[in-house]
Amino acid sequence: MSDEDPAAEVDALVTAIGPRLDSPAVSRRDVVLVTGPWMAGVTGLVAALAERLPQHTFAEPAELSPGEAPMAVIFVVSAAAELTESDCVLLDAAVEHTDVAIGVVSKIDVHRNWRDVLSANRDTLAAHAPRYAKVPWVGVAAAPDLGEPILDDVVDAVSAQLADPQVARRNRLRAWESRLQNVAQRFERDAEGAGRQARVDALREERSEALRQRRQAKSERSVALRGQIQQAQVQLSHFARNRCSSVRSELQADAAQLSRRTMPGFEAHTRERATAVVTEVSDGVATQLDDVADAVGVAMALPPLEALPTIDVAPPPLKARRQESWLMLLLGAGFGLGVALTLSRLMAGVLARLSPLLEIAAAVACVAIGLGVTFLVVNLRSLLRDRALLDRWAGDVTSSLHSTVEELVATRVLAAESVLTTELNSRDEAEGAQVSDQVSAIDAELRAHAIASARAAAVRDREMPTLQAALDAVGAELGEPGIPLPENCAEESAEADE
Numbered sequence: 001m002s003d004e005d006p007a008a009e010v011d012a013l014v015t016a017i018g019p020r021l022d023s024p025a026v027s028r029r030d031v032v033l034v035t036g037p038w039m040a041g042v043t044g045l046v047a048a049l050a051e052r053l054p055q056h057t058f059a060e061p062a063e064l065s066p067g068e069a070p071m072a073v074i075f076v077v078s079a080a081a082e083l084t085e086s087d088c089v090l091l092d093a094a095v096e097h098t099d100v101a102i103g104v105v106s107k108i109d110v111h112r113n114w115r116d117v118l119s120a121n122r123d124t125l126a127a128h129a130p131r132y133a134k135v136p137w138v139g140v141a142a143a144p145d146l147g148e149p150i151l152d153d154v155v156d157a158v159s160a161q162l163a164d165p166q167v168a169r170r171n172r173l174r175a176w177e178s179r180l181q182n183v184a185q186r187f188e189r190d191a192e193g194a195g196r197q198a199r200v201d202a203l204r205e206e207r208s209e210a211l212r213q214r215r216q217a218k219s220e221r222s223v224a225l226r227g228q229i230q231q232a233q234v235q236l237s238h239f240a241r242n243r244c245s246s247v248r249s250e251l252q253a254d255a256a257q258l259s260r261r262t263m264p265g266f267e268a269h270t271r272e273r274a275t276a277v278v279t280e281v282s283d284g285v286a287t288q289l290d291d292v293a294d295a296v297g298v299a300m301a302l303p304p305l306e307a308l309p310t311i312d313v314a315p316p317p318l319k320a321r322r323q324e325s326w327l328m329l330l331l332g333a334g335f336g337l338g339v340a341l342t343l344s345r346l347m348a349g350v351l352a353r354l355s356p357l358l359e360i361a362a363a364v365a366c367v368a369i370g371l372g373v374t375f376l377v378v379n380l381r382s383l384l385r386d387r388a389l390l391d392r393w394a395g396d397v398t399s400s401l402h403s404t405v406e407e408l409v410a411t412r413v414l415a416a417e418s419v420l421t422t423e424l425n426s427r428d429e430a431e432g433a434q435v436s437d438q439v440s441a442i443d444a445e446l447r448a449h450a451i452a453s454a455r456a457a458a459v460r461d462r463e464m465p466t467l468q469a470a471l472d473a474v475g476a477e478l479g480e481p482g483i484p485l486p487e488n489c490a491e492e493s494a495e496a497d498e
């Protein structure tokens with residue numbers, strides 16, 4: 001056993017447990033690494049030790065390349081202050097592949113209480129990790145302000161540690177330990193998939209956001225459409241009603257001023273005005289509905305109206321009924337007769353004295369005036385009657401116009417609503433298809449992640465027992481049975497044991 005390379009022996013020991021385990025990729029250099037926090041006195045100690053122990057090589061961290069590991073590590077801290085947690089982490093990195101470590105408290109020439117600091121450091125380090133319990137601690141003054149350097153203890157400690165025939169074996173075991181712990185950590189990280197978990201969470205979030213947005217967009221659109229349509233309906237009815245009542249008053253004014261001459265044109269004029277209102281309302285409806293389509297963001301092509309609705313009202317019944325005419329004639333004649341008699345009475349007395357001829361002429365004139373009055377009364381009465389009649393007729397026309405335009409508004413708004421709803425539904429469907437594509441892409445990625453997680457967990461579960469066995473063996477060799485797995489791995493294997 002003693003003839004063989006101790007490192008190769010250790011490798012054989014571990015690979016017997018895990019044949020597929022890669023050996024640690026470190027190259028061992030025959031140097032003693034001296035390291036420590038800033039201004040601890042490293043450079044001074046390296047120089048002093050090189051002088052005192054010329055058979056060994058001492059190096060500062062910068063002199064080792066990555067992947068190189070020293071034979072032993074001297075960890076220097078100033079006696080000015082006690083060891084801190086960050087100092088311990090520095091040491092952890094320095095002794096990753098090296099078992100032999102010596103703790104040094106420096107500048108003991110100026111810090112009288114260095115022994116207290118030293119024992120406090122020893123306790124702090126032992127508490128940091130079990131492997132440090134056996135680290136020897138010494139005090140030095142490599143470059144004292146006054147007097148000779150104090151180096152005997154460190155020289156003895158270094159010589160004693162390096163004289164141990166087990167040094168190479170212990171260092172190799174330590175290198176294996178770090179290697180195995182790193183591998184275990186890597187398996188654990190892969191199985192836990194911290195990055196993957198974040199991605200999965202992001203995907204889940206994206207998925208529910210996409211679905212939520214789709215639902216929201218859909219309901220927002222239908223609410224907007226309903227609102228716009230209702231508003232258009234109200235505004236257009238109001239517009240139609242307004243137009244009808246203004247035409248009604250316009251026609252009323254016209255009817256009141258009708259003369260016999262203008263009367264025959266009134267019917268055509270009224271119909272023309274009504275048609276104009278229908279056209280106006282129809283245009284208003286088209287514009288308003290285009291605005292609605294713009295507001296809901298849909299291009300709408302309403303089916304065109306075949307023809308504008310017409311106002312279906314019979315012509316005004318201007319022909320007077322017979323009884324009425326007779327009554328008018330009688331009343332007019334009576335009134336004319338009365339006027340003629342009264343006039344002839346008034347004049348008879350005066351004129352009889354002048355000349356009988358004049359009297360006859362006056363009687364004729366009275367008859368003529370009576371006839372004229374009769375004619376005037378009959379005529380006026382019939383004009384007023386016709387005006388009233390036409391006025392009533394115009395009222396009928398406008399109320400018919402009102403119901404026609406109301407119906408026009410209602411039908412057009414309904415048609416627009418159905419076109420817009422169909423349009424929005426088809427847009428919804430397109431969006432729905434797009435979202436479900438997106439969701440299924442997300443689902444596919446989620447599945448892939450789940451598979452990758454399961455694979456990584458399977459690899460971990462398969463490899464972890466071998467790693468643990470190898471770590472146990474290494475620990476036993478180093479005299480530290482039960483080297484713990486890295487924290488999270490330890491929990492896993494505890495669960496596995498259960």
Ligand SMILES: Nc1nc2c(ncn2[C@@H]2O[C@H](COP(=O)(O)OP(=O)(O)OP(=O)(O)O)[C@@H](O)[C@H]2O)c(=O)[nH]1
Nearest residue numbers: 038039040041042043044107110141142143144145
């Ligand atoms: N009193 C006293 N001072 C020391 C001793 N050793 C080092 N010093 C002083 O401590 C300071 C740092 O010493 P270095 O040996 O350069 O320490 P270092 O750890 O190499 O420093 P950095 O490389 O700058 O981190 C210097 O001013 C030294 O003079 C010692 O034993 N006693």
Ligand SMILES: [Mg+2]
Nearest residue numbers: 041042043044
């Ligand atoms: Mg230095």
